[in-house]
Amino acid sequence: MKHFNKDNALELLDGDEELLEILLDAFLETEFSEEKLYGFIDMHNYAEGAGYVHKVKGAARQLAMENLKNIGQVLEDFFRGKISDCGKDITELAAEFADEYKESCGEIKMFLSTKN
Numbered sequence: 001m002k003h004f005n006k007d008n009a010l011e012l013l014d015g016d017e018e019l020l021e022i023l024l025d026a027f028l029e030t031e032f033s034e035e036k037l038y039g040f041i042d043m044h045n046y047a048e049g050a051g052y053v054h055k056v057k058g059a060a061r062q063l064a065m066e067n068l069k070n071i072g073q074v075l076e077d078f079f080r081g082k083i084s085d086c087g088k089d090i091t092e093l094a095a096e097f098a099d100e101y102k103e104s105c106g107e108i109k110m111f112l113s114t115k116n
Contacts, residue, residue, distance in 0.1 A: 003104040004111065008064035020063075021115060024108050027059050034098040040079075041090055050079035056101065068100045 006020075013019050040049030057072030075093045077083045086093070 001107050001111070003065060003067055003100065003107045005064040005066065006111065008066075009062075012062065012064060021112065023059075023063060024112055027063060028105060028108060030056065030059060032056050032101055034094075037094050037098060038091070041094060046079040046081070050076050053079065053097065056097075060104070065104050068097070068104050071097045071100050 009020055010017065013023075037049065037052060040046065040052060053072050053076045057069055057076060060068035060072060071093070074083070074086055075090070075097050078086065078090050078093055088096075
């Protein structure tokens, strides 16, 4: 899988497959709205934007979604003013984050459908 590393996730959870499924279901239920993310950018509400991204990024880290975690970290750092130039503007980073989120969710849904 490209967006979710099941083996790494299981390693983080001491091999507990049932817990992994519960956490993946919870991740899918976590609120994330691309429109809300862009709203933080449009309103220059970077503190709330950083917190919003942080929540998703943190869950991605615990579930071995490396791409989502990495893009989320850059976006969060940009929101917090820790970086100002990464070769992209904040709207581009937000779009990458939203796309990776969608791809990750699709992969997780596919994985979970094989479990039922």
